[in-house]
Amino acid sequence: MYTYNNNYYTATMQPVTERPALSGDVQADVCIIGAGLAGLSTAWELVSRGKSVVLLDAGRVAWGASGRNGGFVLQGWSEGVSAIEQRCGKPTAAALFKLSLEGVDIVRDTIADQQLPGCAITSGKMSVVRYEDGDNLQRLRDKMAADFDFHLEYLDRQAVRAKLKTERYFQGLRDTHGFHFHPLNYCLGLAGLIERGGGRIHEHSPMVRVDSRDGRHRVFTDQASVDCGNVVYCCGGYGGPEFGKLRRAFLPIATYAVLTEHLGARLADAVATTDAVGDNRRASDYYRIVDGDRLLWGGRITTHNLQDEKRLGQLLTDDILDVYPQLRGIKIDKAWSGLMGYARHKMPHIGPLGKGLWTCTSFGGHGMNTAPIGGRVIAEAICGETDRYRLFDAYGLQWNGGPLGPAAAQTVYAGLKMMDKFQETRSQRRAMHKN
Numbered sequence: 001m002y003t004y005n006n007n008y009y010t011a012t013m014q015p016v017t018e019r020p021a022l023s024g025d026v027q028a029d030v031c032i033i034g035a036g037l038a039g040l041s042t043a044w045e046l047v048s049r050g051k052s053v054v055l056l057d058a059g060r061v062a063w064g065a066s067g068r069n070g071g072f073v074l075q076g077w078s079e080g081v082s083a084i085e086q087r088c089g090k091p092t093a094a095a096l097f098k099l100s101l102e103g104v105d106i107v108r109d110t111i112a113d114q115q116l117p118g119c120a121i122t123s124g125k126m127s128v129v130r131y132e133d134g135d136n137l138q139r140l141r142d143k144m145a146a147d148f149d150f151h152l153e154y155l156d157r158q159a160v161r162a163k164l165k166t167e168r169y170f171q172g173l174r175d176t177h178g179f180h181f182h183p184l185n186y187c188l189g190l191a192g193l194i195e196r197g198g199g200r201i202h203e204h205s206p207m208v209r210v211d212s213r214d215g216r217h218r219v220f221t222d223q224a225s226v227d228c229g230n231v232v233y234c235c236g237g238y239g240g241p242e243f244g245k246l247r248r249a250f251l252p253i254a255t256y257a258v259l260t261e262h263l264g265a266r267l268a269d270a271v272a273t274t275d276a277v278g279d280n281r282r283a284s285d286y287y288r289i290v291d292g293d294r295l296l297w298g299g300r301i302t303t304h305n306l307q308d309e310k311r312l313g314q315l316l317t318d319d320i321l322d323v324y325p326q327l328r329g330i331k332i333d334k335a336w337s338g339l340m341g342y343a344r345h346k347m348p349h350i351g352p353l354g355k356g357l358w359t360c361t362s363f364g365g366h367g368m369n370t371a372p373i374g375g376r377v378i379a380e381a382i383c384g385e386t387d388r389y390r391l392f393d394a395y396g397l398q399w400n401g402g403p404l405g406p407a408a409a410q411t412v413y414a415g416l417k418m419m420d421k422f423q424e425t426r427s428q429r430r431a432m433h434k435n
């Protein structure tokens, strides 16, 4: 399981060579566990600051969520702005929002400054609603401008439907700061930068245990070990019991994506934008056009990881046709799943776990900007530059519900889906009465 699967990104990835497993007993300033975007970003920030780094992964570089996601790089966190404000107060919420924007800029700037190949950046994201909600959207636009100096464009129903030819959508907000890209090639580019900067990356090297004594740590794999002053846990949704209390603080949640065949002009007739698109459902449908005329569509979440490609293809085709019935008959070329790590509070675990022991993980479904800024915040802390990690003080290691956690999450999700359905049906009925 811990390797690249058959998905859009692996079919279009930059050439890679397999990195050797860790051998012998080595030393480093920092050992990072997990080479997804969180681990790679942390490693790159540390190497850039002159630290010696060993990065271990149980499988391949970015084979997990980081190399197989929707590729949306957008402001914000998995948790919404209002909930963050309620929990942390306005000033901290504003500082956290700023961090999330810095995360977007890190990715864009690194690609440009380091000329990372194959990242295929395209700007723009339309967030659309599936029921009449124009007043609320305009209020949100005004709040984002007033509180965060972040400017979104309001799209009325006509403007939305001029681009997205479906009756499912009503109004929307357009974000021109965010973008979409090829996440796997970005991660592979980062891995190359880390190694050229002197960092060491070992694949097929699962951490099995960490022993800590007198402020030093020894990280063990089955065959070898790393002696270091700092350890950073970046396991995403794939970490097991070897992560101790951290593992009890997140739930692995599965989510899904498909890639259609080439659709030619049919696609442009339905989706007349190069923007990424997402709707306002709790587990939203999100999609974008890749390779000119193919739809990369994602959605659904489950606590059980469905792996049957045919079944996944069918489920997500149903979702596509529910929005764009004019695409009936399309074929799915690839279907895949991935795991995200979610804390109950839906914010990441960024901060210290003990002396010289750090965590930078649980980014949920919003990791492409938050993992890069998480890596920077942890690198700053290790190097004694800032204590920006304190912004996450309100979001500690909350118990994930143990064996009942997945069942509870699935029940909550089913309830939320029912609420979505209710709001959408009500809106459609109202629209019918008006016409």
Ligand SMILES: Cc1cc2nc3c(=O)[nH]c(=O)nc-3n(C[C@H](O)[C@H](O)[C@H](O)COP(=O)(O)OP(=O)(O)OC[C@H]3O[C@@H](n4cnc5c(N)ncnc54)[C@H](O)[C@@H]3O)c2cc1C
Residues within 6 Å of the ligand: 002, 033, 034, 035, 036, 037, 038, 039, 056, 057, 058, 059, 060, 061, 062, 063, 064, 065, 066, 067, 068, 069, 070, 071, 072, 073, 074, 205, 206, 207, 208, 234, 235, 236, 237, 238, 239, 240, 242, 255, 256, 257, 298, 337, 338, 339, 340, 360, 361, 362, 363, 364, 365, 366, 367, 368, 369, 371
């Ligand atoms: C289908 C899908 C679509 C998504 N779409 C988006 C999107 O469009 N935009 C967005 O912002 N976010 C999206 N996300 C979420 C985003 O991909 C994640 O939040 C992000 O990739 C998490 O990065 P990570 O480094 O924490 O985890 P991962 O990339 O999963 O990496 C974790 C790594 O830890 C390693 N590991 C685990 N245990 C050990 C161990 N014991 N020893 C060594 N290594 C270990 C694993 O092998 C793995 O490589 C999506 C996720 C999925 C699955």
